[in-house]
Amino acid sequence: MDGLDRLRRFVCDLTRLTDAGAGEPEVLQDAGASLRALVAADDWLPPEFAEPHPAQYRQYLLYCDPYERFSVVSFVWGPGQRTPVHDHTVWGLIGMLRGSEISRSYAPAGGGLLAGAAEQLRPGDVTAVSPTIGDIHSVENALADRPSISIHAYGANIGAVGRHVFVLDTGEAKPFVSGYANRAVPNLWDRSAETRARLGI
Numbered sequence: 676m677d678g679l680d681r682l683r684r685f686v687c688d689l690t691r692l693t694d695a696g697a698g699e700p701e702v703l704q705d706a707g708a709s710l711r712a713l714v715a716a717d718d719w720l721p722p723e724f725a726e727p728h729p730a731q732y733r734q735y736l737l738y739c740d741p742y743e744r745f746s747v748v749s750f751v752w753g754p755g756q757r758t759p760v761h762d763h764t765v766w767g768l769i770g771m772l773r774g775s776e777i778s779r780s781y782a783p784a785g786g787g788l789l790a791g792a793a794e795q796l797r798p799g800d801v802t803a804v805s806p807t808i809g810d811i812h813s814v815e816n817a818l819a820d821r822p823s824i825s826i827h828a829y830g831a832n833i834g835a836v837g838r839h840v841f842v843l844d845t846g847e848a849k850p851f852v853s854g855y856a857n858r859a860v861p862n863l864w865d866r867s868a869e870t871r872a873r874l875g876i
């Protein structure tokens with residue numbers, strides 16, 4: 676298996692889990708295992724979805740379920756880039772594909788938000804966020820000299836979800852909608868070479 680077949684397989688696994696009505700613990704476990712398989716190989720992400728921007732991190736949509744029950748994105752960090760402290764409001768899985776990133780969790784304390792544990796992800800690592808297991812964090816590229824890329828799945832069309840960024844001192848939540856950096860998504864469906872090979876033409 677190579678190329679976008681890896682991504683298509685991940686999308687099929689997410690669709691199967693979603694259609695089966697899997698609850699969040701099952702989704703995080705089973706889709707997490709599938710994401711771990713996806714990021715175990717770094718040979719499939721098309722370069723246009725791995726392109727950093729000089730000024731800010733990029734979120735490229737790779738796939739969205741037709742009913743917007745889940746989405747898959749690539750998150751591309753230039754050197755030194757980081758997110759504000761933010762939430763997701765739905766489950767999210769993060770798989771490190773290339774380079775390294777640091778995620779720091781935050782919890783309400785004394786009217787503001789207090790920084791908790793930091794977790795550094797390296798290629799092949801998978802972690803999760805959600806309102807039930809901890810949803811507020813900031814993420815940054817751990818590498819000062821090159822881009823890092825992680826693949827995320829979320830339990831909604833994440834670029835269109837009404838979310839929040841937070842002011843640390845006061846805990847104030849400000850509305851935030853992330854959007855996507857791309858207008859076109861990868862073509863997972865050109866399987867003509869496979870068919871031609873099968874037909875011997």
Ligand code: FE
Nearest residue numbers: 761763812814
């Ligand atoms: Fe996040």
